[in-house]
Amino acid sequence: MQTLSQTTPDGGIGRVARRPVGDSMARRWAATWRRSVGAAVCALATGGSILLTAPSLAHAAAITVTTADDVAADDGACSLREAMIAANSDTSSGASAGECVAGSGADTIVLPAATTFLLTSTLPQVITAVAIDGNDSTIDADRTGRVLDVASTGSLTIDATTITGGETTGHGGGILNAGVVTLTGSTVIDNIAGADSGRGGGIRNSDGGSLSLADSVVADNTAWAGGGISTQALAGPATIERSTISGNSATIGGGGLLNEGTAALVNSTVSGNSVAGFGWGGGVFNSGDLTVSFSTISHNTGENGGGLMVNTGPIAGATTRLESSIVTDNVVITSEISAYNDTGMPPVFDGIETGGFNVLGSIEDTITVYDDDPTSLVDQSDVVEPLADNGGATETHAITTASPACSTSEWRRK
Numbered sequence: 180m181q182t183l184s185q186t187t188p189d190g191g192i193g194r195v196a197r198r199p200v201g202d203s204m205a206r207r208w209a210a211t212w213r214r215s216v217g218a219a220v221c222a223l224a225t226g227g228s229i230l231l232t233a234p235s236l237a238h239a240a241a242i243t244v245t246t247a248d249d250v251a252a253d254d255g256a257c258s259l260r261e262a263m264i265a266a267n268s269d270t271s272s273g274a275s276a277g278e279c280v281a282g283s284g285a286d287t288i289v290l291p292a293a294t295t296f297l298l299t300s301t302l303p304q305v306i307t308a309v310a311i312d313g314n315d316s317t318i319d320a321d322r323t324g325r326v327l328d329v330a331s332t333g334s335l336t337i338d339a340t341t342i343t344g345g346e347t348t349g350h351g352g353g354i355l356n357a358g359v360v361t362l363t364g365s366t367v368i369d370n371i372a373g374a375d376s377g378r379g380g381g382i383r384n385s386d387g388g389s390l391s392l393a394d395s396v397v398a399d400n401t402a403w404a405g406g407g408i409s410t411q412a413l414a415g416p417a418t419i420e421r422s423t424i425s426g427n428s429a430t431i432g433g434g435g436l437l438n439e440g441t442a443a444l445v446n447s448t449v450s451g452n453s454v455a456g457f458g459w460g461g462g463v464f465n466s467g468d469l470t471v472s473f474s475t476i477s478h479n480t481g482e483n484g485g486g487l488m489v490n491t492g493p494i495a496g497a498t499t500r501l502e503s504s505i506v507t508d509n510v511v512i513t514s515e516i517s518a519y520n521d522t523g524m525p526p527v528f529d530g531i532e533t534g535g536f537n538v539l540g541s542i543e544d545t546i547t548v549y550d551d552d553p554t555s556l557v558d559q560s561d562v563v564e565p566l567a568d569n570g571g572a573t574e575t576h577a578i579t580t581a582s583p584a585c586s587t588s589e590w591r592r593k
């Protein structure tokens with residue numbers, strides 16, 4: 180039986196089928212918002228069971244890693260590096276008993292539980308279909324390069340794995356993806372992309388690549404732009420569900436997420452990210468097509484667009500859509516939601532679309548789209564509590580009892 184107590188803020192509430200009760204706009208707004216973003220926290224304690232979809236890792240061959248040492252030798256043990264080669268090449272790693280078995284088609288590399296793999300260099304580029312069944316283990320590049328590199332022919336699924344310690348002068352400190360990358364129940368933390376022009380401290384979704392995150396965390400990564408994640412203009416979609424992007428930082432823009440392609444934030448949290456100095460988009464910088472639904476962008480820091488910066492040029496047709504989401508309580512000098520045009524022209528703003536039922540903070544004066552949306556509130560603050568473990572797969576922002584999400588009497592439009 181589904182009840183609100185079985186759901187999580189920003190997490191499972193969107194999956195609870197509750198019809199709005201009552202007929203006033205305010206009540207419908209509150210009902211929609213509660214089942215979407217997480218207002219249930221207003222009324223209940225955390226700790227309910229979590230409704231998660233178990234990841235499916237059905238692959239042709241299982242390659243079991245038996246040593247944490249980063250060596251490639253016919254020594255009777257199967258290292259992670261050897262397993263990657265065995266999966267790519269469909270050959271065993273050596274003649275001795277105990278070496279990695281040969282891959283066969285789409286392979287699953289099985290890591291021992293809760294083990295740290297300290298790398299001596301970036302792992303071999305993924306050129307075929309590979310899954311890593313991490314068993315809560317950690318792959319640490321130890322600052323010798325990025326952790327993982329997925330070619331356009333490659334497909335990499337990562338489950339229950341922490342990716343850390345990556346560093347590159349280019350893009351993608353943790354993961355550089357030109358193929359297909361899927362993360363479930365995993366963490367990408369403390370990776371570094373190039374300080375001069377590197378994009379995607381945690382993950383870089385390059386042209387041709389597609390990216391899917393579910394129940395995952397991207398935290399404490401740094402880059403020139405897109406501290407947590409960047410997705411390039413011609414990349415495939417980046418879909419981020421029930422995940423948290425937090426504590427990442429960028430020099431120029433997009434502390435948490437830089438989207439130059441197509442991205443969707445669904446039931447997710449972007450929190451505590453920052454851009455330095457006069458940077459834009461402490462939480463999110465969007466130059467492409469971005470949909471934010473049932474999500475929270477809060478507690479991010481940036482001078483302009485502390486929560487969300489929308490670039491109105493030069494990409495024709497770039498859109499930003501907000502629906503049933505919170506963009507409040509970001510630390511800014513100007514506005515939490517701002518517009519910018521890097522062609523040097525003034526922002527031309529019909530660029531934010533709304534699906535309604537948003538709770539928003541300060542918005543730059545040029546953005547007037549919400550005048551046509553009577554279901555969204557603007558100039559709101561003190562809407563969410565600090566990022567915390569509220570019982571979901573990842574940390575989330577609980578809703579303050581004083582927030583309009585908990586009180587239908589609060590109603591203020593821009």
Ligand SMILES: [Ca+2]
Nearest residue numbers: 252254256257
């Ligand atoms: Ca070996």
